[in-house]
Amino acid sequence: MTLTATTVAATMTTVRDIDGRHPYAQGIITSDAQAYLMSDSASPFALDITIDRDSKTPLHTQISEPLASLILDGTLPAGTRLEDELSMAKRLEVSRPTARQALQHLVDRGLVKRRRGVGTIVSPMHVHRPMQLTSLLADLSAAGHTTSTTVLDYTEHEADADDAEHLEVEEGTAVVSCTRIRCADGEPIAVLSNLMPASMAPTREELEAGGLYDLLRAKDIVPTTAKQIIGARNATTREAELLHERRRTALLTATRITYDQAGRVIEYGQHIYRASRYTFETSLFSS
16 A cells, blocks of 8 residues: 555645745644554555646645655654655656656755665654754754753863963863763764853753753853854764764764853864764855
């Protein structure tokens, strides 16, 4: 049996864009529909939608965006198999290249992957983070993920020359360095290493329970601006172990210096992220 959404009333009563730009991005799925969709994991999932052939929205987008929405909101979990392009094209009465393009769009976004002999399956959770001055914990929580944090190291010491330069303080000033692992839905996403003036730093226990920026705001220290450099490199053996990746797997990196409302440096961060689970999202504007 091929799973479809047509047997459940109101499964696709409306569709809307994830960020409001066009009307084909997100299906409204009832709890009954979700239960039905996941009732037979051996069968491919086929989302029944009404194609609007008079719309300016490309046909492949009308297909890919509702599927993307179901993946992003967790209705279609990792490992769910989608119908093949031939079946999709025949069922929706579109050309095979259109169906192929719809699936390829999901592949390009990292939402699904193709496996020889298996087909197209939903990829493990992938975090899309906007380039804003927010904490990773806040972004993950806002996206509906269950988060957890493990503090690997927390030490207070006197600033050496490098520490003093990063934090714009005198050598010998008391500083705190800490390293944390941030997880989303039980999966490690990032290793976060931070250096902070000891006078501002949250405790180890506080960092286990909350996000750095929220904890600083509770002290009336407001993160206002930041300088950030995004890069990439291969994982060390230890990093691969912590992030559940293979050694020398490509990782995303971010080095950030954050300032408060008074212009003081409140943190210097060196963070690494799983490229297989994490994406930085930016908006570009013409000059």
